[in-house]
Amino acid sequence: MELCTQTVATDEVIISRRDGNHRPTAWGDHFLMYADLPVANEEEEKQHEDLKEEVRKMLVMAPSNSLQTLHLINTIQRLGVAYHFEREIEESLSYMYTHYEEWIGEVDGDDLHAIALCFRLLRQQGYLVSCDAFRKFTDDEGDFKKELVNDVHGMLSLHEAAQYRVHGEVILNEALNFTITQLKLILPELTNSQLTQQVNNALKFPIKDGMVKVETRKYISFYQENHELCNQVFGDITRWNIDASKQLPSYMKIIYRGLLDVFNEVEKELASEN
Structure with a gap:
């Protein structure tokens, strides 16, 4: 890049400074496009608040130590809206942690999905629960039972749970290799x-290392196709991530929306390269 010297005269001194021959920015007017972002009206804000309250009630009303609660928490987290319900989620998982051994004992011995889901959610939250619960799924040789392959959902949950192993947990190392x-x-x-699609995604993108935004988009497509699981409240609630800019100062809105576009472009490129 060529540099030239520009002389500026003032009443008292002559200041010489280098003038960069800068190329036009690659961004152009990209960020200026978002100077006039739409502002949410009172009706939209009230609708969002009502949706949050509805989900909050679902969390509070569900029995604290139930599989229903675990499914709710899992859905909320994977749809990327858990930050709205941090207190309720923490209270539910804290209760589950204190009753973990009791709950594991009451769960159907063949319900690999339930045990693995509970284990993963607690480990994600920072609770170092024991992995001994998975020993019931091994044979006399210590290997995972072959019949588990017939339970694909259970295998997926075990695969995700095993990613939260710590050093020395041999059974979880074996669980990861097995799954x-x-x-x-x-x-x-x-x-x-x-x-x-779920299995393929789980094998390619480990849940522990997944980027929240990318994983949320993938999970939304799975969620919408699963009619037994899908709840329209959660379909609507996922829009809040995009609308989060409405609470930011004007200058931050420009940056936020610009970054989302950049992220989308990067995501497309990475997807094309698998």
Whole structure:
């Protein structure tokens, strides 16, 4: 880049400064496009608040130590709106942690999904619960039982739970290797396209290392196709991530929306490269 010297005269001194021959920015007027962002009206704000209250009631009303509560928390977190319900989630998981051993004992011995989901949610929250609960799914040789491959949802949950292992947890190391191997073998035989997509995504993108925004978008598509799981309140609530800029100062709105666009472009490029 060429530099030239520009001389500026003042009443008292002559100041010489270097003048950069800068190229036009690659961004152009990109960020200026968002100078006039729409402002949410009172009706929209009230609707958002009503939705939040409805979800909050669902969390509070569900039994604290139930699988229903775990599914609610999992859905809220994976849809990327957990920051609205941090206190309720913490209270539910804290209660689950104090009753963990009791709850594990009451769960159907064959319900791998329930145990693995509970374990993962607690580990995610920072509770170092014991992994001994998974020993009931191993045979006399200490290997995971072959019949578990018939429970794809349970295998997926075990795969995700095993990613929250700590040093020295051999059974979870084995669980991770077992689920990776078996899910890869199962994948070509699956006839449910939605389940196929879930397994494929789980193998490619570890849940522990996933970027929230990317994982949220993937989960929304799974969630909307699962009619038993889907709740329209959560379909609507996911829009708050995009609308979050409405609470920011004007100058931050420009940056925020610009960054979302940049993120979208990067996501497209990464997706094309698998």
